[in-house]
Every structure is written in structure tokens, then in C-alpha cells.
Amino acid sequence: MSDITMTLPERSLSAGPRGAKPRRRFAPSTIMLYSVLIIAALYYLLPLYVMVVTSLKGMPEIRMGNIFAPPVDITFEPWITAWDSACTGLYCEGIKVGFWNSVKITVPGVIVSIAIASVNGYALANWRFKGSEIFFTILLFGAFIPYQVLLYPLVILLRELGIFSTLTGIVLVHTIFGMPILTLLFRNYFAALPVELFKAARVDGAGFWQIFLQIYLPMSLPIFVVGLILQVTGIWNDFLFGVVFAGSQNYPMTVQLNNIVNAVQGVKQYNVNMAATLLTGAVPLFVYFVSGRLFVRGIAAGAVKG
Amino acid sequence: MHAPAPIVADATEKDTATSVSIKDLSLSFGAIDVLTHLDLDVADGEFLVLLGPSGCGKSTLLNCIAGLLDISDGQIFIKGENVTWKEPKDRGIGMVFQSYALYPQMSVEKNLSFGLRNTKMAKDEIARRVARAARILQIEPLLNRKPAALSGGQRQRVAIGRALVRDVDVFLFDEPLSNLDAKLRSELRVEIKRLHQTLDNTMIYVTHDQIEALTLADRIAVMKGGVIQQLDRPLTIYNRPANRFVAGFIGSPAMNFLEGELVETPDGPAFRMSHLMIDLAGYESAEPLRTGRRVTLGVRPEHIALSSEGGQDAYPAQFELDEPMGADSLVWLDLDGQHLSARTSAGNTFDPGQELHVSFAMPMASLFDAETEERL
Structure with missing residues (x-):
């Protein structure tokens, strides 16, 4: 800015409005805005509230029927039961078995799919080869095929490979189905990075992996977080593939939860069901809360350049 | 191509x-x-x-x-x-x-x-x-x-x-x-x-x-x-x-381009606009100029001299406006119906429509064939 300051004498200002425009605190538009926001928030939070209070009540209290009432006698028994000893079918070991199964599926699934998709996206964005456009189109086409159509062929495929009903099988399935959207994500992110950076690195003698690992990776944290969140929530929340491909010894948490909640024998233990459901949903929620800001940044970086 | x-x-x-x-x-x-x-x-x-x-x-x-x-x-x-x-x-x-x-x-x-x-x-x-x-x-x-x-x-x-x-x-x-x-x-x-x-x-x-x-x-x-x-x-x-x-x-302000015809006169080839006849004496062409065709005469603003009186090889033009640029000034003129800019020292003031005379530094000018746009 210029260092010449305008020094107008105060009295030279006329009587009219001056300075910042005043804002009314309770303007009708403000009230409208906040009411809509509050109602929307309540609409989404109410079921969560019901779940939390129900999970903290004992069964006698629940039977009184007032689902919105806060718990009179707070008990963590349902949570312990849900985790440790709720019955899923024949076994009564709680949902912890499913939790560890889900961890065993999610961790390798997320790592493998992101590792492959990021290299895919990098290659498609920067190392165009003959037919790369067609390859990308076919890959994207995969994103639009309903999963259910592919279930049976995949079952046969995995059976022939000898990995049906194994951890390897389910991880492979998640990797395949994550590939279209993840590759698109990474490709767009890398394509938005300045191409001159890539050229400079090539002039500097860096090859395919050097450019990827030393130049691109350190610049790509936001998009990796996006991929991480998408895959963690996607794989953790998956039910269909888990029930079909994992095999009963590897059933993920969602399948176990279903078995607890839909048990037909005995009394419905609503508090245990609520606790088990909350436990199942905790992991994606945790991941989102920890890295949500980066998530938004990564999504935005792909959409808007600069 | x-x-x-x-x-x-x-x-x-x-x-x-x-x-x-x-x-x-x-x-x-x-x-x-x-x-x-x-x-x-x-x-x-x-x-x-x-x-x-x-x-x-x-x-x-x-x-x-x-x-x-x-x-x-x-x-x-x-x-x-x-x-x-x-x-x-x-x-x-x-x-x-x-x-x-x-x-x-x-x-x-x-x-x-x-x-x-x-x-x-x-x-x-x-x-x-x-x-x-x-x-x-x-x-x-x-x-x-x-x-x-x-x-x-x-x-x-x-x-x-x-x-x-x-x-x-x-x-x-x-x-x-x-x-x-x-x-x-x-x-x-x-x-x-x-x-x-x-x-x-x-x-x-x-x-x-x-x-x-x-x-x-x-x-x-x-x-x-x-x-x-x-x-x-x-x-x-x-x-x-x-x-x-x-x-x-190349060049800023840009070169002036005048459209006209190459004609033969007793004094050698000349450039004819609608009314004016501009003498090309001093122009160095790669080969002898072939007359009877449309050409473009290119003159840079700094190779145009302005004067208030007419004289040998000075052509009448009307002043339109000027663009002062500090050290010098770009003067826009109407020469026989075509726009022309000339560079003059700052400080000259003219009235719109004022009659001036321009002369060209012909050795510094360029002549282009109107069709091929190549230099002649």
C-alpha cells in the first residue's frame, strides 16, 4: 500500500451514515436462518439422543415406554454386555469378535486400495500411455455397476482363486470396488497440481517412483485423508460383501450387529442393541471427527484449482 | 500453412x-x-x-x-x-x-x-x-x-x-x-x-x-x-x-500500415492512396519493385516527422488526438482517410482537425505485398 495517508479533518465529513454498516442482531432473516438450522440439527440429533439414553437405561426403565426421558438410573451394563457377551447366533462372545474382524478387514483394505489407487491416479494424470483414456473410462464405468450384479461372478472367481471365505478374499473385493472412485479422486488431484513441477522433476532426472514418492506424496496429504475417510467408512460400514465373502469366522462388525439385533430368541434387549449399534458406528465417526477438516480441504482441492 | x-x-x-x-x-x-x-x-x-x-x-x-x-x-x-x-x-x-x-x-x-x-x-x-x-x-x-x-x-x-x-x-x-x-x-x-x-x-x-x-x-x-x-x-x-x-x-507503439497501390511515375515507383501519391525514393527493396499491385506500406511512428508547413515529400494530414506518454507523445492523424500514429516530443499541442504535414523516413519503412504479406 502507499505510505501517503489521507488526513481529512473530521469535521469535513457530512452528517450522514459513516463507517461500518450496523447489523441488527435479531433481524427476521437471522431468526429464520437459525430456526431452520436448529430444526435440522434436532432432526438429526434426536435419534442419536434416543440411542444414547436407551443404551444407558436398564430394561425395566425401558419398558416404561418413555423413550425420550433421560435415564434415571445410569448403567453401563448394556455396553459391557454388547461388547463382551451378547449372543450372535450360536456364540455369546459379544460384538468384540466382529470389531476385531472389521479391524482385520479394514486396515489392510484401506492401505492396499489407497496405495494402488494413488499410483493409478498418478500414472493416469502424468504418464499418459496409449489407451490410458480408454483404461480410465472403463475404470470409471465400474463405479456405475450395481454391486449386486457382480456378487455371483465374484463368488465364482474367488472360489476358483481359492480365497473365498478368507480375509484375503474380502480385502481383495474391497480393493477392487474402491478402485474406480479412489482412482478418479487421485487422478483429479494430481492433474490439478502444476504440470511444470512434474516437468521440472523430469529435467532434474527423477523417474516415475522418485517423482511420486519425493515430490507428489508430500504435497498430497489432503487427498490421502479423503481417500482414508472414504475407505474406512466404506469398508467398516459394509455389510453385503462382508456377509458374502468374508466367511463366518471373519464376519465384520456390521454382520455381527445384525445377528445381535435380529436375534429371534429371548427378550429384545433394546439397551444392548443400542449400545452395540453405537459401538459399531464409533469408528467411522472417530475418523471423521479427527480428520474432517482435512477431508473438506481435500475435496475442495480437487474441485477448485489454485 | x-x-x-x-x-x-x-x-x-x-x-x-x-x-x-x-x-x-x-x-x-x-x-x-x-x-x-x-x-x-x-x-x-x-x-x-x-x-x-x-x-x-x-x-x-x-x-x-x-x-x-x-x-x-x-x-x-x-x-x-x-x-x-x-x-x-x-x-x-x-x-x-x-x-x-x-x-x-x-x-x-x-x-x-x-x-x-x-x-x-x-x-x-x-x-x-x-x-x-x-x-x-x-x-x-x-x-x-x-x-x-x-x-x-x-x-x-x-x-x-x-x-x-x-x-x-x-x-x-x-x-x-x-x-x-x-x-x-x-x-x-x-x-x-x-x-x-x-x-x-x-x-x-x-x-x-x-x-x-x-x-x-x-x-x-x-x-x-x-x-x-x-x-x-x-x-x-x-x-x-x-x-x-x-x-x-514487433514494436510498441505498433507500426502503421497504410493500404494502397504501387504505381509507376516518371520519378520511379510510388505508393498511391486514394488521393495522395507517396514517393518511395530511398526505399531499399530486395528486388526491383513490380508496379500495378496492392501493397501495404509499414512505417513506425518514430519514423514519421511532423511539421506545420508543407514542403518536399510532406503530405497533409488532420490531427485527431494524442496520447502523452511522458517522454514523448503519440499523435494520431488522419492521412487521406487512413489512421496514422506519429511519435513526437512531448509538449506539442494541436487542435482536433488541425492541418499538419507528415514526412516519412523512407529507408526505414517496409513495403509488403497485400496478398502474400511478404516484404518487397
């Missing part, structure tokens, strides 16, 4: 080996021909500027020399070695980009040494070269900073340094100053010229800025539509443009 303009080899200036030699280079993206049958020889230690409007293929040509684009046909030699199929790193070139292209997560020192570390060079040699480049470019205090903490001018120095440390034969500049503000641009322009004098490397420099081209170049190649229109020393290009495009592209 025109046939490639003949390239005048300038053997007088530096009679040394060629550094970069391009033979019959063509490049097409699908059905679009970007470069067609292009030949170019750059002498050792020469500063060559590729100049042209956006989309003329100048940056594409530079990328081809660097090996960042695969060419469709032709050959590229650097230092006599055929590098047509070689990787960029094996061509002995360093490149400086418009957007600086510094690696954002690396310090300046790491940016400079990245290319050397890729060659598995000994550590002390790397340190020696980085120190030397930093000293030449005066960026020693910045070595530990990240690019984000540098100003535009500092970033571009680091980018130049990255080419410098690699001890390359040929420097390639791709519009290196376009992202800088006007003041920094002129400062760095001088520094690049100084760098060239110090290093005596071959430099190929792409720009759309004619001032940069005229001030920096040993020779300028003016490009349009993937074809080199003229390749010559800056003053030759300025004073004797090979065609109407070059004439109009």
Missing part, C-alpha cells in the same frame, strides 16, 4: 560450432499440427529468443528440445549429439519455468540439489556446486527457507539456480518473467543478461514480450502458427521485418 521461411545463417557473429540443432522437426497432437518441418540452428553461447503470440508453438518447441514432449518427426542435436530419443536428464539441458516449479516441501538448498542427488553425485561436490550457484544468484541467505517463504523474484532465482547447479550446456527458459511484476521483471531481465555474459552458455528463451526479446537476444526467432517467420538479430527484425506479421508484432 506457409512453407517454412528460409533461415538466414548468421555466420559473421559467432563462427563456432552449433549448440542446438533442430532438423525438420514436426509435432502433431492427433490431427492438429503444432510444429511443421521446423529447422533451427543455435550457435554455441548464443542467446536465442523464441518470440510469438500465444499458441504459436514456441513453448511446445522448447518442450521438444527439453525432451518433455515426444516429437512426431525430425531430429534434435545438442552439442552434435543426436538426443532425439533421449530422456530430458540426459540431454545436458536445464529448464526454468514460468511458474518457477519449485518443490514446495523442500528447502531452497534441497531444491537446488535435487537433480544432483538423483545422479548419486558425491556429497561434497553437491555442496560445492550449490554454494557456487547460490553465490552467483545471491540467494545464500535463503538456502534453508521453503519456497513458500520466498518472494516471486527470489523463487525465480532459485529456479534458475536449479539449472545452474547441474552445469548444463543449454539453458531453456519458458517465459520465466511473466509471473513477476513490471519492476522485478526488468531487474531480473538485466540479471539474466548478466548471467549469460558470465556463463557464456547457450540460452533459448521463450517469451511473448517483445521488450524482453529485443533486449536479451543475440537472435530472435519470431514464430506464428508453428512456423518460424523470421530469424535474425533484433535490430534487423525491428527495422527490416520479413513480413507483415513480424512488422506488426
Whole structure:
């Protein structure tokens, strides 16, 4: 800015409005805005509230029927039961078995799919080869095929490979189905990075992996977080593939939860069901809360350049 | 598409080996021909500027020399070695980009040494070269900073340094100053010229800025539509443009173009506008002027003299308006129904419609065929 300051004498200002425009605190538009926001928030939070209070009540209290009432006698028994000893079918070991199964599926699934998709996206964005456009189109086409159509062929495929009903099988399935959207994500992110950076690195003698690992990776944290969140929530929340491909010894948490909640024998233990459901949903929620800001940044970086 | 303009080899200036030699280079993206049958020889230690409007293929040509684009046909030699199929790193070139292209997560020192570390060079040699480049470019205090903490001018120095440390034969500049503000641009322009004098490397420099081209170049190649229109020393290009495009592209304020006909008079060929007859005595044509055809007379504003009285070879014109530019002033006139701008010293004031007389410095003028637009 210029260092010449305008020094107008105060009295030279006329009587009219001056300075910042005043804002009314309770303007009708403000009230409208906040009411809509509050109602929307309540609409989404109410079921969560019901779940939390129900999970903290004992069964006698629940039977009184007032689902919105806060718990009179707070008990963590349902949570312990849900985790440790709720019955899923024949076994009564709680949902912890499913939790560890889900961890065993999610961790390798997320790592493998992101590792492959990021290299895919990098290659498609920067190392165009003959037919790369067609390859990308076919890959994207995969994103639009309903999963259910592919279930049976995949079952046969995995059976022939000898990995049906194994951890390897389910991880492979998640990797395949994550590939279209993840590759698109990474490709767009890398394509938005300045191409001159890539050229400079090539002039500097860096090859395919050097450019990827030393130049691109350190610049790509936001998009990796996006991929991480998408895959963690996607794989953790998956039910269909888990029930079909994992095999009963590897059933993920969602399948176990279903078995607890839909048990037909005995009394419905609503508090245990609520606790088990909350436990199942905790992991994606945790991941989102920890890295949500980066998530938004990564999504935005792909959409808007600069 | 025109046939490639003949390239005048300038053997007088530096009679040394060629550094970069391009033979019959063509490049097409699908059905679009970007470069067609292009030949170019750059002498050792020469500063060559590729100049042209956006989309003329100048940056594409530079990328081809660097090996960042695969060419469709032709050959590229650097230092006599055929590098047509070689990787960029094996061509002995360093490149400086418009957007600086510094690696954002690396310090300046790491940016400079990245290319050397890729060659598995000994550590002390790397340190020696980085120190030397930093000293030449005066960026020693910045070595530990990240690019984000540098100003535009500092970033571009680091980018130049990255080419410098690699001890390359040929420097390639791709519009290196376009992202800088006007003041920094002129400062760095001088520094690049100084760098060239110090290093005596071959430099190929792409720009759309004619001032940069005229001030920096040993020779300028003016490009349009993937074809080199003229390749010559800056003053030759300025004073004797090979065609109407070059004439109009170079020079600011732009050259005046008057449309008319070439006719025969007892005093020799003359240029006839609708009413005026302009004497062409003093104009040096490549071959005897063939009369009876439409031509364009190109005169730069500074080669037009204004006077209030008429005289020999002075033609009446009406004053329209003027554009004061500080040191001098651009005066717009109506000459026989066509607009004409003339450069005069500042301070002259005229009234709209005032009758003035203009005379042309005919040896400095250019005459173009109206159809082929080639210089006559």
C-alpha cells in the first residue's frame, strides 16, 4: 500500500451514515436462518439422543415406554454386555469378535486400495500411455455397476482363486470396488497440481517412483485423508460383501450387529442393541471427527484449482 | 500453412560450432499440427529468443528440445549429439519455468540439489556446486527457507539456480518473467543478461514480450502458427521485418500500415492512396519493385516527422488526438482517410482537425505485398 495517508479533518465529513454498516442482531432473516438450522440439527440429533439414553437405561426403565426421558438410573451394563457377551447366533462372545474382524478387514483394505489407487491416479494424470483414456473410462464405468450384479461372478472367481471365505478374499473385493472412485479422486488431484513441477522433476532426472514418492506424496496429504475417510467408512460400514465373502469366522462388525439385533430368541434387549449399534458406528465417526477438516480441504482441492 | 521461411545463417557473429540443432522437426497432437518441418540452428553461447503470440508453438518447441514432449518427426542435436530419443536428464539441458516449479516441501538448498542427488553425485561436490550457484544468484541467505517463504523474484532465482547447479550446456527458459511484476521483471531481465555474459552458455528463451526479446537476444526467432517467420538479430527484425506479421508484432507503439497501390511515375515507383501519391525514393527493396499491385506500406511512428508547413515529400494530414506518454507523445492523424500514429516530443499541442504535414523516413519503412504479406 502507499505510505501517503489521507488526513481529512473530521469535521469535513457530512452528517450522514459513516463507517461500518450496523447489523441488527435479531433481524427476521437471522431468526429464520437459525430456526431452520436448529430444526435440522434436532432432526438429526434426536435419534442419536434416543440411542444414547436407551443404551444407558436398564430394561425395566425401558419398558416404561418413555423413550425420550433421560435415564434415571445410569448403567453401563448394556455396553459391557454388547461388547463382551451378547449372543450372535450360536456364540455369546459379544460384538468384540466382529470389531476385531472389521479391524482385520479394514486396515489392510484401506492401505492396499489407497496405495494402488494413488499410483493409478498418478500414472493416469502424468504418464499418459496409449489407451490410458480408454483404461480410465472403463475404470470409471465400474463405479456405475450395481454391486449386486457382480456378487455371483465374484463368488465364482474367488472360489476358483481359492480365497473365498478368507480375509484375503474380502480385502481383495474391497480393493477392487474402491478402485474406480479412489482412482478418479487421485487422478483429479494430481492433474490439478502444476504440470511444470512434474516437468521440472523430469529435467532434474527423477523417474516415475522418485517423482511420486519425493515430490507428489508430500504435497498430497489432503487427498490421502479423503481417500482414508472414504475407505474406512466404506469398508467398516459394509455389510453385503462382508456377509458374502468374508466367511463366518471373519464376519465384520456390521454382520455381527445384525445377528445381535435380529436375534429371534429371548427378550429384545433394546439397551444392548443400542449400545452395540453405537459401538459399531464409533469408528467411522472417530475418523471423521479427527480428520474432517482435512477431508473438506481435500475435496475442495480437487474441485477448485489454485 | 506457409512453407517454412528460409533461415538466414548468421555466420559473421559467432563462427563456432552449433549448440542446438533442430532438423525438420514436426509435432502433431492427433490431427492438429503444432510444429511443421521446423529447422533451427543455435550457435554455441548464443542467446536465442523464441518470440510469438500465444499458441504459436514456441513453448511446445522448447518442450521438444527439453525432451518433455515426444516429437512426431525430425531430429534434435545438442552439442552434435543426436538426443532425439533421449530422456530430458540426459540431454545436458536445464529448464526454468514460468511458474518457477519449485518443490514446495523442500528447502531452497534441497531444491537446488535435487537433480544432483538423483545422479548419486558425491556429497561434497553437491555442496560445492550449490554454494557456487547460490553465490552467483545471491540467494545464500535463503538456502534453508521453503519456497513458500520466498518472494516471486527470489523463487525465480532459485529456479534458475536449479539449472545452474547441474552445469548444463543449454539453458531453456519458458517465459520465466511473466509471473513477476513490471519492476522485478526488468531487474531480473538485466540479471539474466548478466548471467549469460558470465556463463557464456547457450540460452533459448521463450517469451511473448517483445521488450524482453529485443533486449536479451543475440537472435530472435519470431514464430506464428508453428512456423518460424523470421530469424535474425533484433535490430534487423525491428527495422527490416520479413513480413507483415513480424512488422506488426514487433514494436510498441505498433507500426502503421497504410493500404494502397504501387504505381509507376516518371520519378520511379510510388505508393498511391486514394488521393495522395507517396514517393518511395530511398526505399531499399530486395528486388526491383513490380508496379500495378496492392501493397501495404509499414512505417513506425518514430519514423514519421511532423511539421506545420508543407514542403518536399510532406503530405497533409488532420490531427485527431494524442496520447502523452511522458517522454514523448503519440499523435494520431488522419492521412487521406487512413489512421496514422506519429511519435513526437512531448509538449506539442494541436487542435482536433488541425492541418499538419507528415514526412516519412523512407529507408526505414517496409513495403509488403497485400496478398502474400511478404516484404518487397
